[in-house]
Amino acid sequence: MKRPLQLPLAGAAVLASLAVGAALADDALFTSRAGVGALTGAQIYDHICSGCHMPGGAGATGAGSYPKLAGNQKFVSWQFVALTVLNGRNGMPPFGRPADEVAQVRATHLSDAQIADVVNYVRSHFDNAFKPEVTAGQVAALPHPKSGLIGPQ
Amino acid sequence: MGNEVGSNSLSRRQLLQMIGSTAGSAAMYQAMSSLGLAAESPYRGPIDLKTAPKGASVVILGAGLAGMTAAYELRNAGYQVQILEYNNRAGGRNWTLRGGDRYTELGGFTQQCEFDQDLYINPGPWRIPYHHHGMMHYAKVLRVPLEPFFQVNYNAYLHSPRAFGGKPQRYREVKADYQGHVAELLAKATRQNALDASVSKEDQEKLLESLREWGALDKNYAYLSGDFVSSRRGFEKKPGGGLSGRPIPSKPVGLSDILGSGLWQGVASGDEYDMQTSLFQPVGGMGRIGEAFGRELGPLIRYNSKVTDIHQDDHRVTVTFVDNGSSKTAQSVSADWCLCTIPLPILAQIPMNVDQPMASAVAAVPYAAAVKVGLQFKRRFWEEDEQIYGGISYTDLPIMNIGYPNTGFQSSGKGVLLGAYIWGLNAMEFTAMTPQERVRKAVDYGAQLHAQYHKEFDNGVAVAWHRVPFTMGCMGLWSSDSREKHYDDLCKIDGRIALAGEHASYLGGWQEGAVTSALDAISRLHQLAVAQGDKA
Numbered sequence: 001m002k003r004p005l006q007l008p009l010a011g012a013a014v015l016a017s018l019a020v021g022a023a024l025a026d027d028a029l030f031t032s033r034a035g036v037g038a039l040t041g042a043q044i045y046d047h048i049c050s051g052c053h054m055p056g057g058a059g060a061t062g063a064g065s066y067p068k069l070a071g072n073q074k075f076v077s078w079q080f081v082a083l084t085v086l087n088g089r090n091g092m093p094p095f096g097r098p099a100d101e102v103a104q105v106r107a108t109h110l111s112d113a114q115i116a117d118v119v120n121y122v123r124s125h126f127d128n129a130f131k132p133e134v135t136a137g138q139v140a141a142l143p144h145p146k147s148g149l150i151g152p153q
Numbered sequence: 154m155g156n157e158v159g160s161n162s163l164s165r166r167q168l169l170q171m172i173g174s175t176a177g178s179a180a181m182y183q184a185m186s187s188l189g190l191a192a193e194s195p196y197r198g199p200i201d202l203k204t205a206p207k208g209a210s211v212v213i214l215g216a217g218l219a220g221m222t223a224a225y226e227l228r229n230a231g232y233q234v235q236i237l238e239y240n241n242r243a244g245g246r247n248w249t250l251r252g253g254d255r256y257t258e259l260g261g262f263t264q265q266c267e268f269d270q271d272l273y274i275n276p277g278p279w280r281i282p283y284h285h286h287g288m289m290h291y292a293k294v295l296r297v298p299l300e301p302f303f304q305v306n307y308n309a310y311l312h313s314p315r316a317f318g319g320k321p322q323r324y325r326e327v328k329a330d331y332q333g334h335v336a337e338l339l340a341k342a343t344r345q346n347a348l349d350a351s352v353s354k355e356d357q358e359k360l361l362e363s364l365r366e367w368g369a370l371d372k373n374y375a376y377l378s379g380d381f382v383s384s385r386r387g388f389e390k391k392p393g394g395g396l397s398g399r400p401i402p403s404k405p406v407g408l409s410d411i412l413g414s415g416l417w418q419g420v421a422s423g424d425e426y427d428m429q430t431s432l433f434q435p436v437g438g439m440g441r442i443g444e445a446f447g448r449e450l451g452p453l454i455r456y457n458s459k460v461t462d463i464h465q466d467d468h469r470v471t472v473t474f475v476d477n478g479s480s481k482t483a484q485s486v487s488a489d490w491c492l493c494t495i496p497l498p499i500l501a502q503i504p505m506n507v508d509q510p511m512a513s514a515v516a517a518v519p520y521a522a523a524v525k526v527g528l529q530f531k532r533r534f535w536e537e538d539e540q541i542y543g544g545i546s547y548t549d550l551p552i553m554n555i556g557y558p559n560t561g562f563q564s565s566g567k568g569v570l571l572g573a574y575i576w577g578l579n580a581m582e583f584t585a586m587t588p589q590e591r592v593r594k595a596v597d598y599g600a601q602l603h604a605q606y607h608k609e610f611d612n613g614v615a616v617a618w619h620r621v622p623f624t625m626g627c628m629g630l631w632s633s634d635s636r637e638k639h640y641d642d643l644c645k646i647d648g649r650i651a652l653a654g655e656h657a658s659y660l661g662g663w664q665e666g667a668v669t670s671a672l673d674a675i676s677r678l679h680q681l682a683v684a685q686g687d688k689a
Contacts, residue, residue, distance in 0.1 A: 036578060051522070051584030052259075052619050060259035062622025063239045063459060064499035091498025091520040091626045107519070107630075108578040146634050 041117030057126035070126035196287035205231035208688035215494035217245025219667035244443020246277035274527030276616035287668035295445035305423035306544020316414035329386035333376035336368020514639035520626020522580035528572035584617035591615035629656035
């Protein structure tokens with residue numbers, strides 16, 4: 001369960017050979033951390049969010065639940081959705097941590113524009129039709145996770 | 154993070170190296186301690202609770218290692234103990250998947266494990282460092298036999314599709330060449346008097362001598378092909394007997410190629426305290442420990458019990474649950490005290506009347522994504538063709554690790570290896586796939602290290618921890634700020650309720666964290682119980 005080696009075979013020389021924005025370069029199913037910045041809201045949902053919230057925003061229940069996104073009345077508040085993506089909620093990882101800290105949180109960083117994009121996506125899909133659309137500027141104005149190195153893992 | 158090429162962030166190791174090189178080793182040790190890296194297990198031998206107050210009772214939530222450690226010790230001290238467990242088995246994340254097992258993840262995706270007899274994977278923890286004294290103690294007490302776990306295998310691979318034309322390199326060669334070139338450079342600097350300001354003349358002699366030994370340098374302090382170097386990195390033709398036995402030395406890879414490959418990042422794989430020899434695994438799978446605990450505790454565990462409410466008053470704690478299997482009607486149990494080991498993503502959703510600081514702490518810890526894939530092959534080609542017996546190969550492909558079985562060496566018939574062990578972004582992406590897709594991708598990527606994969610593949614299983622119904626995530630991820638703000642509030646006793654589990658430890662993700670947090674919590678509960686005295 002413990003992390004494997006922190007083995008980012010990501011030396012500077014390796015980095016230099018990668019084109020910026022080469023999202024999904026290896027494989028249509030996988031992104032690199034460099035490439036994640038190019039993902040759209042729909043791609044973010046399919047490749048990341050749906051792991052827990054399930055295809056179609058169906059949610060799931062075991063000992064606890066992943067909320068159903070389809071027809072979720074909490075989504076009337078775009079701020080609720082954006083703050084959840086930025087800061088996480090309960091066990092959900094935050095996606096608004098500074099880009100230079102995601103290695104420590106073993107998570108990923110989404111830009112404010114991407115968070116706006118995925119917020120708009122989930123509020124306008126799965127039978128949801130919440131308006132208005134959100135902009136990167138509005139997301140930027142919300143509180144982001146406090147910076148801080150991650151501890152022992 | 155192995156695959157996340159493109160980050161320009163510091164890895165933790167890089168950060169520590171930077172601190173070490175600029176501020177000295179004392180500062181580095183301090184930084185390591187605050188990050189928790191150098192933390193020794195606090196376990197100091199079997200706990201002795203003396204005798205429980207007459208009639209005292211504890212309800213324990215969760216039959217994972219934390220809950221069962223607590224139950225075992227509290228029962229032995231004379232407490233009345235009952236455990237409620239969501240699953241139909243004991244162990245929690247201490248878990249082994251074997252042939253015949255059926256596993257349904259969140260979303261309803263069901264897998265039938267089709268491994269041959271005696272073959273398995275551990276979806277969760279898979280190794281026990283020798284200094285995890287609590288785990289070692291309970292394995293012994295429960296009579297679970299251990300066998301070696303090989304963290305470092307010099308004949309396994311380091312791999313990147315962008316290094317050496319995508320050809321996997323033997324760990325032994327990368328280590329010898331990296332070390333040899335560094336030794337040569339340092340020797341050169343020493344002999345050119347570049348170190349005069351920091352190393353005395355007398356010490357320089359000793360340094361040179363040590364560099365020759367450490368790096369396999371020749372008499373001129375050069376790292377060059379020859380018997381000495383080949384005794385580290387291996388021979389092109391190995392020494393043998395008789396007329397055909399004359400060895401041919403191998404040729405080192407140049408410094409620039411080693412540095413450029415990035416593979417040097419895998420060289421220190423066994424140097425971390427948690428990864429240092431000796432490490433162990435239970436014979437038959439990690440789950441043997443949870444199974445043995447389950448047998449030991451027998452009827453104290455009520456399985457298939459989903460907790461829905463935890464309520465305390467001045468006198469007792471009442472836990473409401475529903476039975477997963479049969480009736481959905483709510484039932485309840487009461488006890489004087491409650492030890493709750495439910496993973497935080499789930500506990501955060503269960504009504505529980507504790508104070509606001511503890512409630513905030515429960516909701517403050519995100520859980521890591523992690524994925525493991527077990528692959529069965531028709532034969533043990535990694536042993537037969539490549540002489541890899543146990544250990545781990547590392548790659549910056551999305552699968553990150555290939556773990557070879559540390560048992561059953563040279564057996565004929567099929568074999569199971571760990572075909573992927575993934576953290577971070579790619580773990581999230583693997584989680585979002587169906588189990589069948591995960592297995593297929595693990596086979597496709599692994600074929601870049603082992604060409605035999607597609608021909609020999611038989612079947613596989615994949616566990617994505619965010620889709621595991623009983624944890625909803627792999628392990629708690631503390632940050633230094635969240636630890637400062639919430640950790641003590643999480644671990645303190647609130648009225649009659651205490652929490653335990655790896656999330657309530659500085660050994661996050663390790664079973665030892667679960668064991669030591671449970672012992673810490675029940676020691677404090679016991680003191681409170683003793684202070685209240687015998688019941689009438």
